[in-house]
Amino acid sequence: MPMFYRLLQSALMAVFLAMFLVAASPAAYAQLDQAPSPASPSAKEEVELYQQLQGKVQGYVSIPDGKLATLVQPEGREWREFRNYWARIISGVMMVGMLAGLAAFYLFRGKIRIQAGRVGRTVTRFMPVERFAHWLSASSFVVLALTGLMLAFGRPVLIPLIGHEAFTALAHYGKISHNYLSFPFVLGILMMFVVWLRDNIPEKADITWIKQGGGFLNNGFHPEAGRFNAGQKMIFWTVVLGGMAMALSGYMLMFPFYLTGVGGMQIAHIIHSLGTAVMVTVIFGHIYIGTIGMEGAFDAMGNGEVDLNWAREHHAGWLKSEGISTDTRDGPSKVPTGAGRIAGQEAD
Structure with missing residues (x-):
């Protein structure tokens, strides 16, 4: 099993690198600055026509779908400019900026180690149903993010590399x-919301945790936190609220015109594209902490067990609520079975 968790951790890092290559590729922006094709001889007449019609060309139709009467929509040109230029710029800056910041932080801080060392005893951090909900949404999100980035950046990035035919397939x-x-992704989010809502309600201790930077900048100092610290709570609410926004806007695009018209579809696309960039950016930080950023963090979702000293240093408030001593010199205390129980197995 330890080999499986190491392979899973390596796979997550490979996905992390793949997202970076897509987001950071200079080719993604090479086509954005290309000049438009020369204007046709009738361009002047078309501009005059648009000015007379205030930019909108709309007629009459005898069929029930009145939306088809609109031939030219000025907002459509603004949406197209945003989609083809600004959405890529904003998304790229956010994602590449986060990756650059994480790289700089790693060079400055290095891997956050367990200061007291591994004690050789573990405590149950997450139950199987919790890990199932996490990996269901996480694995779905990875594919959703990669395919979404491919659709957003594919033309300028992939077509020059693999050609039109391969990119089409x-x-x-x-x-x-x-x-x-998208369906298992939403199911996973709903499950996480149900099982973790109680532990992710903001509290006064979260303000202290934020003021002290979570202890990330001070080697050996860790502010007390409950089962989830303020940073994890922010990720939780970003995933839950952002995921629901992605689902709603995505289903509006998947099933067009059931809930809104063309203008609403354009707004849904903007929400979907920018929301995706925000979520991918946040998840970059989540993956970093869970893999190379912090010793022992991956174990929580890998096998559900974390080293007792890791829990004492990062989630002392949670251990207190479970009746476990937070003094690293003490042996483990007996607590009821379930999340928080002491296991006698050796740490990996």
Whole structure:
């Protein structure tokens, strides 16, 4: 089993690197600065027509769908400019900026170690149903993020590398997987909301944790936190609220015109694209802490057990609520079975 968890951790780092290569590729922005094709001879007449019609060309139709009467929508040109330029710029800056910040932090701080060392005894951090909910949403999100980035940056990045035909097939199957994997993603978020809501309510101790920077900048100092610290709570609410926003806007795009018209679809697309960038940026930090950023953190979701000294240093308030001593010189105390119980197994 330890080998499996190491392979899983390596796979997460590979995904982390793949997202970085897509987001940071200079080719993603190479086509954004290309000049438009020369104007046609009738461009002047078209501009005059748009000015006379205040930019909107709309007629009449006898069929029930009145939306088809609109031939030209000025907001559509603004949306297209945002989609083809600003959405890529904003998303790229956010994601690459986060990756650069994490790299700089790692060079400055290094891996956060267990100061007292591993004690060789573990405490149950997450039950199987909690880990299932996490990995269900996490694995779905990885595919959703990669396919979404492919659809957003694929034309300027992938077509020059693999050609139009290969990209067409990749985009086709990517869109299918993107649509269908949205359902397990939403299910995982709903499960996490149910099982972790009680532990993610903001409290006064979170303010202290934030003021002290979570102890990340001070080697050997860790502010007391409950089962989830303020940073984890922020990730929780970002995933829950952001995930629901992604689901709602995504389903509006997947099933067009059931709830709104063309203008509403354009707004849904903007929310979906910017919300995705925010979530990917936040998850970058989450993956960093859970893999190379902190010793012992991956064990919590890997096998559900964390070293007792790790829990004492990072979640002393949680151990107190479970009746476990937070003094690293003490042996483990007996507590009821379930999350928080002491296990006698050796730490990996």
